[in-house]
Amino acid sequence: MKLEEKVIAIIQSNTEEKESITIGSDLRKGLRLDSFGTLMVINALEDTFEIELEEADFARVNTVGDVVSLLRDKYACV
């Protein structure tokens, strides 16, 4: 499974939003992630990729694509 697909699957299973998620989905305006919602996604990403994400990093990302880039560029996830 590609990293993009993995991230979409993780976000899908950790949000109450039932709308389809794409690489361009906006985390806050589209998926309406609040602080606990964001934390839920961060926890799931950390558990899956066995990394420790910095919340400040995550505060700068807006879309699902940004999350993928962050994981790939800073945390060397594949």
Add this chain to the structure above:
Amino acid sequence: MSFRCCATNTLVFEVGMQPGQFYESLAIDKSPLDALRFNPYYLPLDGLRQGRPRVRGETYFDLASNDYLGLASDKRIHEAMTEAIREYGASMCGTPIATGYAPILAELERQLARFTGLEAAVVFPSCYQANVALFGCIATRQDVIFVDHYAHASLGQGIRAAGCKVKPFLHNDLQHLQRQLEAAAGFRQIFVVTESVFSTEGSIAPLGEIVELCGRYNAIPVVDDSHGIGVLGKSGRGILEEKAIANYPGIYTASLGKALGNAGGVIAGNNLLVDALRYACPGLIYSTALPPSCAAGALCALEIIRNEFARLGPTMWDNHRCLLDSLRRRGLDLRSGPAPIAAIHGGSAENTLVLAREFFNHRILATPFVPPSVPDGKGTLRLIIGAKLDDSGMKELMRALDGLSLPGFTPQHPVSPTDGGAPAGKLPEPDALSGAPRTTRRGGTARATYLFIANPSARDGRARKKLDQLRLELGHRRVKFDLALCEGLEHARTLSEEANRSGCDVVVGVGGDGTINRVLNGFFDANGQRLSSARMGAIHVGTSPDFCRSYGVPLDVPAAVEALLAGVTRQIRVGKVVWETSPERPHGSASRTAFFGCCANIGLGASLARLANGGIRKYAGDFVGTFACLLRVLLQYRPQTMTLEMDGRPQKLDKLYNIAVGKTHYIASGIKVRHELQEQDDRLYVMCLRDLSWSRLGHVLWTLYRGKPIASGRCLSMAYAKHIRLDAASARPEVEFDGDPAGWCPCRIETAPDSLDLIVGQPS
């Protein structure tokens, strides 16, 4: 628009900020409120007139406060508070550990512990303070807290401040919680935190299941029952009574400022916890104690609830249903859960405020929730009617609601396809409802929307005649309704689920036990939580009448319609069963969940149901046909050895013919079970039939068909349990419920967490 403080909402910062710049950075953007010329926040209320608040000299309907039972304006409470002021003064001006612990505060703590059924309680100046203070006192950095995504801000604040690992789980999602609990390793202590009633939309936590999960993973449950105490449970004692949780092993918090009509908060649990808080919780021991007058008021409120909840509770629910009916008729998008809270989806913050302004302009105070209290785009207008208004007050409120002008707000979702009554996808227009009967017992102008889900092939097609009779009866009474003909039992479930999700008031199953069961299943999600606050009705036109008999629904169509329109409603507890869809698959590989109103059978019950449903009853009738099938199945059935686990205690039973698990007296075509269960009991009876011989058969049949008490013996035995598991080592016994075979063991059976509101023929 979002009321966030700029200083905490920016990633850009400057080194060496000037004080002026700092204060500028705190500015709240209130320009949208200015543009609307309406600010519902910090509204100055001038005081009460006949129990209703006044704003700038005008009297309003209070649907904004959390005064569920109307106790805040109860004169007995005022007198108790005044007396306490005379006795103790306005405040003890000291912390509870020093000079603030008045005897009346100690008495309140004793009474709160008694009321909630817990060992001990300690009172805080507010529940917010209690929640924030709690976690810093009990949790360490080595702990993990799993918290419901929608938990109250005070819980979130307290949990974050504790410095431990925080793992939110999806709202009320037990599977998501369990997955996370399974993966939790290396922590000193696990806590699972939730609310009983989520106050923005009124959903209720599946606390029984959460407590069970906690037991399995050595976790401590923590529940905030602020919107449950004085509201939920048959005597208003809150979530623990509502979910029949005895010996609650966790931590309980609640506000005394909602249904108890006062101020303050409480933490309750076991003696060790409460003692630790008394001596080591900074949020308690460094804060001025709750004034004695508030303790006296809360004590008086507890006494009133003990003595008068039988009157106040039904008034609150009647008013709530009446309010929901009226809001639905206005075409508003309701997102209300099963608690007595009406939640209107407002969408954006601006839209939500416009909605609140429209209510305000019609003298109705409501609470708008906008970000960050709710996620972006999920603005909600909340209304709590409670028991505050009497009949004339409700009529006045209904007139005020009728005057609302709401263009542009989301219309209702369509209901299911129909072949009668109002056109599909449309709710009856308000002016088309004149002459329609009331379904609420109060409130004057309230009307309900009905969807009848009928199975025309019930009773081998002979139900069609009765359907014509039903249409005639409804027509005579000038009832506007939708009638959906299902194309099979599963279709009935789908239609019922759609109706529940689309805001229908009353969903009626029309058929035999099979159809009615599938309509019942459409009321619940997979966890056993209600999808809406809709009520269920039943009209028997099929073969088996056990459901209707069990709950006192008349069996002839005119009387059943009469009872339905009278609207007397009972909350019934239904069974939840999880079973396997195939006998071939490995255990646990393909499980399904469903709900039953009468009884589940494991063993020969499924064979009997299959044979009886095969058509013999068309000629022989329900009783004789089923009895003949029973004798034939008994001859052919090979008894098995099964493992029966009741509340965690397994036992192996050999020569087993059948295990019946249920709650009702009538379980199958003439067979009656005498048991000791009460209506709100969350246990189920477990009746085992084993080691049967021809010499014993006569006694067994006589006992079951006459509904005689079951004296437990080798052949027929009776027990009671909350959680039942069944499995067999070799062959996979079949599972049947409410008259239809479903699948195979292993299976788990328990009472569903949420009750069903069923319209019945006679009061409970």
